[in-house]
Amino acid sequence: HSRTNRNVRKKARLIHRHAWICGLQCGNGHVVCCACGGGGNGNGDGGANKHCDLCGRATAYTHIPYMDGLVDAYQVPCPYRNFGCARSIAYHSAAEHLDKCAHAPCYCFECAFQGSPASLLRHLTEESGRHCWPMEKIKYQICRPLVVPASEHRLLLVAEEDGRVFLLAVGAGRGAAGVRPVNVVCVRGNVDADARPVYTGVLWVDGPPAAAGHLRSSFQLKGDVANCGVPGEVDMEHGRLHAHVNPEMLHGESKEIHLRICITKFW
Ligand SMILES: [Zn+2]
Ligand SMILES: [Zn+2]
Ligand SMILES: [Zn+2]
Ligand SMILES: [Zn+2]
Structure with a gap:
């Protein structure tokens, strides 16, 4: 750190x-x-x-x-x-x-890079750059299904409406229990400030298909989307739109997580 x-x-x-x-x-x-x-x-x-x-x-x-x-x-x-x-x-x-400035910079976790969320997005996703994080566009209030591979995963989600940058972070599920942490945050500085706009989200985690006569497991989580100024060091133990996914919810041999995310610009 x-x-x-x-x-x-x-x-x-x-x-x-x-x-x-x-x-x-x-x-x-x-x-x-x-x-x-x-x-x-x-x-x-x-x-x-x-x-x-x-x-x-x-x-x-x-x-x-x-x-x-x-x-x-x-x-x-x-x-x-x-x-x-x-x-x-x-x-x-x-x-x-x-302490309140909406232009407080965000930081890369490996370089000395600091800048607005938009420039950090460019820095982290640059194909010729050193990080090459994947990025996908999303729309507010539209549910986006995503399949997360077994390895540790970072996916930047960019809202088409206002260019706001969010991060989906999923841990690899090491440790005896093999529980995989999932966290969704908004990439912006001044993480503790009463920042506007407030974003809320719904996260669904869908378990593997159930055998005939059984109920397929799934859970839904709702909450504010917390802010994170250093997406490379996002907290995987705490959060608001944050869940721990048990091995029973992972899909087959691939150990994928099937989830859906819907983010709303709340106010
Ligand atoms: Zn002084
Ligand atoms: Zn300022
Ligand atoms: Zn960097
Ligand atoms: Zn001077």
Whole structure:
């Protein structure tokens, strides 16, 4: 999980969680809070060998006297501007916005790649790329039957209506019981935020055909579709549209899972 941790740390550097005291400027004119740019000691001294996130390299900061005590006026573009956010935010309230910003990026699990769900989709499915995940189009409120092979499976589902990216993840069913976990998530950043729109889903798992005089097993699960910002590290133990499929529900020697998914843009 080191890649994710690094990304989270990078994000944390951009988040400002204390009041503005005074300002510093890097060699290229980027303005930061003195406590952050000064190396966290809050003395506002600036100095050499500091890192400017906007330049992406080491720089020397100088103190800006006229910004002393300037609390609310300074506006900065949202750090997720490159991912499509056009908002300007008061520097001291950046944390509040970043926790809710609809343009928070998603991350690849193996590369340093980060970007919007649409660009992550391109990255993960690129035929010449290193991941080559399969992808299928879906339509909201239309039931899509899918046959999942015995191996661990990742399938990206893209809504034709709005390009929203979902992930169907199915585990291989290792372990003594051979239970296979199934999870359906929406690929977007800010996973804990009260994100809109809300998507709901219905998942059916259909067991193998029953012998004459017996009832074919199937179950249905309904719920919100949870958000996931790092689809390569999707949680297979927890979820909302999430199920554990017993070996009795797998199909014959192939150990396939036959399922149906229907996703709704709820509100
Ligand atoms: Zn600061
Ligand atoms: Zn800079
Ligand atoms: Zn934003
Ligand atoms: Zn990647």
